[in-house]
Each structure stands twice: as structure tokens, then as C-alpha cells.
Amino acid sequence: MPRPEAxxxxxxxxxxxxxxxxxxxxxxxxxLLDRLEHQSDSELVTRWAWTAFIVGAIATFVGCxxxxxxxxxxxxxxxxxxxWMFVKLGMGCVVLMLAAALWLTFNAPSEV
Numbered sequence: 001m002p003r004p005e006a007x008x009x010x011x012x013x014x015x016x017x018x019x020x021x022x023x024x025x026x027x028x029x030x031x032l033l034d035r036l037e038h039q040s041d042s043e044l045v046t047r048w049a050w051t052a053f054i055v056g057a058i059a060t061f062v063g064c065x066x067x068x069x070x071x072x073x074x075x076x077x078x079x080x081x082x083x084w085m086f087v088k089l090g091m092g093c094v095v096l097m098l099a100a101a102l103w104l105t106f107n108a109p110s111e112v
Contacts, residue, residue, distance in 0.1 A: 015041035049101035060090040
């Protein structure tokens with residue numbers, strides 16, 4: 001099933017922004033800039049989606065609960081419940097990022 005045209009346009013916009021950001025970071029490294037230039041938009045966005053998922057999962061499913069466990073002694077219960085709610089919202093966003101990364105991976109266009 002091909003991707004809708006609106007999704008392809010959005011992927012191109014996101015890829016252009018990611019490519020510009022990476023090009024700024026990779027100044028002075030011509031071989032990496034050349035590899036970035038030849039990478040397709042779909043591959044670039046998919047790679048960044050997986051990176052965001054992995055980093056976000058570690059931060060929200062491991063880091064945030066540990067930090068809240070430490071601050072639980074000094075936080076009032078109402079504030080702790082509010083912070084825990086924000087951590088749960090972050091966990092939900094990470095699950096959505098996993099779904100996006102899986103969709104981008106398995107719904108990739110066949111560019112052979």
C-alpha cells in the first residue's frame with residue numbers, strides 16, 4: 001500500500017529540516033556530508049524516529065521514575081501526583097513514537 005501524498009510531503013519537510021541540522025553539525029567532514037546528501041528522505045526520517053524512540057524510552061521509562069522515586073520523600077503528594085502524570089504522558093508520547101518508527105520502517109517505499 002503506497003503512502004498518501006500528504007505523508008510524503010510531510011516526510012520531505014521533516015527530512016529537509018533534519019538534513020540542514022545535520023549539515024551544520026557535520027561541517028568540515030566531507031565524507032559524512034556526502035553520505036548525508038545521498039541518503040533518502042525516508043531513511044533519514046526513519047533513522048531519526050528510531051533514535052528519538054530509543055533515547056526517549058530510556059529517559060521516560062527508566063530515568064524519570066528513578067528521579068521521581070528520589071524526590072518522593074521531599075515532594076508533597078499533590079505535586080508528586082502531578083509530576084507522575086507528566087511522566088505518564090511522556091511515556092505515552094514514547095509509545096506513539098514507537099508506532100511512528102515502526103510504521104515508517106515497514107511502510108518504506110521500495111527504492112531499488
